[in-house]
Amino acid sequence: MNRIGNQTIKFNNPPTILETASIVGPKEANGPLSKYFDKCLEDEFWGENSWEKAESKMIKEASNLAISKSNLPISDINFCLAGDLLNQCISSNFGLREINIPFFGIFGACSTFAESLCLGSILVESNAANNVLCSVSSHFCSAEKQFRFPLELGNQRPQSAQWTVTGSGCAIISKTGQGPYITHITPGKIIDMGIKDSNNMGAAMAPAALDTLITHFKDTGRNPSYYDGIFTGDLGYVGKEILTELALSKGYNIKSNYNDCGVLIFDKDAQDTHSGGSGCACAATVFSGYIFNQLKEKKYKKILLIATGALTNSTTAQQGESIPGIAHAVSIEI
Amino acid sequence: MGFFQTLDYMMLLKAFIVGGLICIIGQILIDKTKLTSARILVIFVTTGVILGGLGIYKYLVDFAGSGATVPLTGFGNALAKGAIEGVKQYGFIGAFTGGVTAAAGGIAAAVFFGYIAALIAKPKMKKQ
Numbered sequence: 001m002n003r004i005g006n007q008t009i010k011f012n013n014p015p016t017i018l019e020t021a022s023i024v025g026p027k028e029a030n031g032p033l034s035k036y037f038d039k040c041l042e043d044e045f046w047g048e049n050s051w052e053k054a055e056s057k058m059i060k061e062a063s064n065l066a067i068s069k070s071n072l073p074i075s076d077i078n079f080c081l082a083g084d085l086l087n088q089c090i091s092s093n094f095g096l097r098e099i100n101i102p103f104f105g106i107f108g109a110c111s112t113f114a115e116s117l118c119l120g121s122i123l124v125e126s127n128a129a130n131n132v133l134c135s136v137s138s139h140f141c142s143a144e145k146q147f148r149f150p151l152e153l154g155n156q157r158p159q160s161a162q163w164t165v166t167g168s169g170c171a172i173i174s175k176t177g178q179g180p181y182i183t184h185i186t187p188g189k190i191i192d193m194g195i196k197d198s199n200n201m202g203a204a205m206a207p208a209a210l211d212t213l214i215t216h217f218k219d220t221g222r223n224p225s226y227y228d229g230i231f232t233g234d235l236g237y238v239g240k241e242i243l244t245e246l247a248l249s250k251g252y253n254i255k256s257n258y259n260d261c262g263v264l265i266f267d268k269d270a271q272d273t274h275s276g277g278s279g280c281a282c283a284a285t286v287f288s289g290y291i292f293n294q295l296k297e298k299k300y301k302k303i304l305l306i307a308t309g310a311l312t313n314s315t316t317a318q319q320g321e322s323i324p325g326i327a328h329a330v331s332i333e334i
Numbered sequence: 335m336g337f338f339q340t341l342d343y344m345m346l347l348k349a350f351i352v353g354g355l356i357c358i359i360g361q362i363l364i365d366k367t368k369l370t371s372a373r374i375l376v377i378f379v380t381t382g383v384i385l386g387g388l389g390i391y392k393y394l395v396d397f398a399g400s401g402a403t404v405p406l407t408g409f410g411n412a413l414a415k416g417a418i419e420g421v422k423q424y425g426f427i428g429a430f431t432g433g434v435t436a437a438a439g440g441i442a443a444a445v446f447f448g449y450i451a452a453l454i455a456k457p458k459m460k461k462q
Contacts, residue, residue, distance in 0.1 A: 140459065140460075
């Protein structure tokens with residue numbers, strides 16, 4: 001592998017995404033992408049007595065499912081890269097404590113899935129690993145409790161608010177395989193444009209997505225039409241519109257082939273999710289379920305996944321700090 | 335049947351309209367500003383305290399009864415009224431004890447029923 005341009009890494013022996021797995025909650029199961037997910041839960045507690053335990057169970061079961069779908073013995077998975085939204089990444093730490101694979105806990109807020117794909121493919125390409133498991137999770141109820149208000153308070157949500165996706169998405173990156181291949185990654189910079197409204201994360205993250213998108217095109221010499229699909233992680237309706245306009249003003253027209261995982265996962269009108277989905281699991285389940293399926297069926301041949309993250313917590317929000325955003329891009333081709 | 339005949343229907347209508355109007359103000363604040371529900375709650379209580387302390391809120395209570403006392407502004411009004419009466423009865427210290435004494439029924443009921451609800455109910459996913 002070698003670095004091209006400012007911040008893009010090009011893989012000379014592109015790692016394969018061997019297998020993916022996705023588990024989603026009941027609301028996601030009622031959405032338009034329902035049929036692409038491996039497992040749809042009927043109950044957001046999934047038989048546990050707390051949402052945190054339910055979320056841990058999701059990442060555990062989704063990881064096990066990805067491993068069993070790949071037909072690899074667990075001893076062949078050399079490293080696990082995992083993260084989530086809860087303080088100290090407890091969903092991944094507790095969920096994967098019995099998995100018995102060397103473990104890196106990572107945090108990139110809702111961009112964690114792309115971050116794990118970036119780091120995982122570097123591990124594989126550098127010969128440090130043959131197979132790497134990338135897992136993330138999020139849960140609407142545990143996220144609301146931590147970042148906004150306890151659900152018992154019954155707060156109303158403003159129209160710009162997004163709905164944290166309940167679920168877990170996992171991918172296994174492998175040295176050998178028939179594709180889809182991760183050919184380039186463009187890790188993003190932290191971008192803070194001073195947005196302070198934690199009910200409008202899309203607007204806070206859109207400038208970070210723009211920076212990574214344009215840097216990716218400049219570094220690789222590609223243009224938007226190179227890709228069959230460009231997918232941001234969870235900008236939602238508000239952020240999607242902002243990114244489309246910002247990109248156009250910089251000379252990149254992404255209108256025809258761009259969509260957002262947060263827009264795809266819910267039916268806005270029927271499900272009343274306001275500005276769309278968000279959370280680590282948003283990009284992860286839409287990729288692991290829908291996009292990976294489309295790549296396998298060759299409906300998409302070249303896609304760019306740009307998972308976006310809002311690097312905030314409830315303390316900084318209460319202290320009036322703005323919301324720094326980040327976005328990592330992963331170019332996946334068959 | 336006697337119960338329905340003793341009802342003051344005009345008063346019911348006034349309570350409904352005034353209580354509803356106070357809630358509309360809250361809804362507009364939620365929709366049109368970035369105020370959190372906690373801040374709106376504090377604004378309502380302090381507004382009630384100020385209007386109660388100035389003796390204005392009692393006209394609203396006389397006009398609309400529970401339509402004015404049940405919303406949070408009514409709680410603020412009770413605090414202010416209690417503090418004034420406390421000062422009359424106990425002097426300076428009454429300013430601190432009077433308000434909470436007057437609102438004690440509401441506060442204790444909130445703690446009691448909150449506890450009962452926590453015992454019998456389990457938090458659930460929001461529908462929207």
